[in-house]
Amino acid sequence: MTVKNNSFVYLIGEGFRSVGKQKKMTSASIIIMCATMFIFGVFYLIGENINFIMKQVESQQGMRVIIAEDATSDQIASMETKIRQIDGVNQVTFYSKEDALASIKERLGGNLEILDEYETDNPFPDSYFVTLTDLELNNEVQEKIMQISGVDEITAQNDTISSLSTVAKGIQMATVVLLIILVVISVFIISYTIKLTVYARRREISIMKYVGATNGFIRGPFIVEGVIIGVISAIITLAVVGLAYNSAINGILSSPVIPIINMTLYGFSDIFLKLLIVYLVLGTGIGILGSAISMRKYLKV
Amino acid sequence: MIEFRNVSKSYPGGLEAVHNANFSIEKGEFAFLVGSSGSGKSTIIKLILKEEEPTSGNIIINGKDTTFLKPSRVPYLRRSMGIVFQDFRLLPDKTVYDNVAFAMHVVRATPKHIRRQVPMVLSQVGLEQKAKVYPNELSGGEQQRVALARAIVNNPSMLIADEPTGNLDPNTAWGIMELLNDINLRGTTVVVATHAKDIVDKMNKRVIRIDKGNIIRDEKGGYDGEEQ
Numbered sequence: 001m002t003v004k005n006n007s008f009v010y011l012i013g014e015g016f017r018s019v020g021k022q023k024k025m026t027s028a029s030i031i032i033m034c035a036t037m038f039i040f041g042v043f044y045l046i047g048e049n050i051n052f053i054m055k056q057v058e059s060q061q062g063m064r065v066i067i068a069e070d071a072t073s074d075q076i077a078s079m080e081t082k083i084r085q086i087d088g089v090n091q092v093t094f095y096s097k098e099d100a101l102a103s104i105k106e107r108l109g110g111n112l113e114i115l116d117e118y119e120t121d122n123p124f125p126d127s128y129f130v131t132l133t134d135l136e137l138n139n140e141v142q143e144k145i146m147q148i149s150g151v152d153e154i155t156a157q158n159d160t161i162s163s164l165s166t167v168a169k170g171i172q173m174a175t176v177v178l179l180i181i182l183v184v185i186s187v188f189i190i191s192y193t194i195k196l197t198v199y200a201r202r203r204e205i206s207i208m209k210y211v212g213a214t215n216g217f218i219r220g221p222f223i224v225e226g227v228i229i230g231v232i233s234a235i236i237t238l239a240v241v242g243l244a245y246n247s248a249i250n251g252i253l254s255s256p257v258i259p260i261i262n263m264t265l266y267g268f269s270d271i272f273l274k275l276l277i278v279y280l281v282l283g284t285g286i287g288i289l290g291s292a293i294s295m296r297k298y299l300k301v
Numbered sequence: 302m303i304e305f306r307n308v309s310k311s312y313p314g315g316l317e318a319v320h321n322a323n324f325s326i327e328k329g330e331f332a333f334l335v336g337s338s339g340s341g342k343s344t345i346i347k348l349i350l351k352e353e354e355p356t357s358g359n360i361i362i363n364g365k366d367t368t369f370l371k372p373s374r375v376p377y378l379r380r381s382m383g384i385v386f387q388d389f390r391l392l393p394d395k396t397v398y399d400n401v402a403f404a405m406h407v408v409r410a411t412p413k414h415i416r417r418q419v420p421m422v423l424s425q426v427g428l429e430q431k432a433k434v435y436p437n438e439l440s441g442g443e444q445q446r447v448a449l450a451r452a453i454v455n456n457p458s459m460l461i462a463d464e465p466t467g468n469l470d471p472n473t474a475w476g477i478m479e480l481l482n483d484i485n486l487r488g489t490t491v492v493v494a495t496h497a498k499d500i501v502d503k504m505n506k507r508v509i510r511i512d513k514g515n516i517i518r519d520e521k522g523g524y525d526g527e528e529q
Contacts, residue, residue: 007409212380213407
């Protein structure tokens with residue numbers, strides 16, 4: 001659509017005029033759009049937070065690489081470089097026999113007598129603790145580490161890791177599916193509203209065609225109308241979601257569980273911009289798509 | 302300017318509305334298209350506007366065969382024509398001024414040009430005092446004048462009127478005809494489809510008469526020609 005500036009102003013004016021005239025239908029579709037966008041927003045925020053938690057869990061999850069008894073100190077040193085070079089490895093920390101004993105002592109509460117014996121004959125091996133950037137790479141990384149010489153075995157909570165990554169995938173899938181459903185419903189709603197406007201203005205459209213209006217020109221005000229509905233819905237939903245999210249998050253963060261599991265959640269200001277962009281893109285896109293669909297049939301003549 | 306070459310038009314269901322029509326209307330001419338309702342004159346108007354496609358034959362407008370015109374070019378074809386209907390087709394929620402200006406917005410005229418041009422055509426049709434009035438406050442004759450102003454505001458090379466006086470009383474109708482004649486004298490080709498016998502007789506212009514889809518007469522004179 002190549003539209004000169006003055007026509008552009010005219011088209012936008014016509015779009016606003018139409019929204020003003022079709023108040024009832026416009027507000028009905030804004031409400032329904034808001035409702036669907038709200039549901040999407042809730043899932044989106046839950047998904048974002050679960051991903052956020054997953055990242056925190058991932059950074060804590062890892063594997064212990066047990067170093068063989070007979071490994072030389074050169075082998076141990078080169079082992080660290082080799083592990084670091086593997087894709088998906090986040091951090092590599094060395095724990096000596098002594099570190100292992102100390103941490104066991106600490107966990108068992110100090111001065112147990114059995115442990116005194118261990119001071120002279122430490123049964124714990126040297127090890128590396130390896131964390132991952134992505135839990136899905138768990139198996140691959142383990143295979144690669146096993147090939148390095150001087151590695152005895154790897155202990156890891158493979159089940160926890162794989163179930164966590166399944167949950168994360170599930171949430172992502174659900175959000176995508178929900179997004180698709182939302183888009184379909186909203187496009188339908190907007191196109192229906194605009195169809196009513198088109199019907200109410202069919203006379204005007206037929207006159208426009210007789211005086212030589214191009215299809216792009218006729219479509220203009222309706223697309224503006226769709227975009228107005230989409231953007232208004234986006235802004236309202238953002239405000240509602242923001243308020244709801246803030247009070248929910250304050251409730252959760254002030255509960256006594258949070259400090260214990262050592263996790264935190266996004267504050268609304270952290271994801272406000274992201275959500276704003278998502279909503280505006282959605283609103284505008286759905287608005288344009290909805291009006292394009294409702295006009296398609298009409299402009300064939 | 303407008304030329305029909307062996308044009309036939311059948312509608313789905315087998316009804317032949319126009320059969321092998323041949324005529325040519327030259328630049329600056331004034332021609333009546335007459336016939337009773339259902340004779341096919343509305344179909345001829347629709348063919349000129351490219352609202353309908355001919356089943357066979359060619360329609361040449363301004364030297365261009367419109368048979369193979371792409372749909373995206375149809376708006377530009379229509380910009381060379383002003384169109385007036387029996388039922389005026391004004392927008393009830395726009396003032397007289399905006400109804401006329403609307404046609405200029407559609408062809409993307411500049412605001413400056415619109416502000417200059419609209420008052421000029423309104424005074425040409427004698428409605429300069431009614432610019433801010435809404436159509437439902439006007440008489441039928443005045444409404445048709447607004448429609449005429451809208452049709453000529455973009456300076457089309459031809460004016461097509463489909464039963465322009467069908468809803469008007471004889472005196473008002475005659476006023477519209479005088480206006481059409483006036484527009485024609487300024488150089489615009491005018492084609493009027495009508496079955497108003499007295500008007501056609503009084504105007505004494507070229508008459509193309511259609512009956513059951515056939516052109517049965519094409520000459521200057523009254524509605525029924527010389528023989529009556």
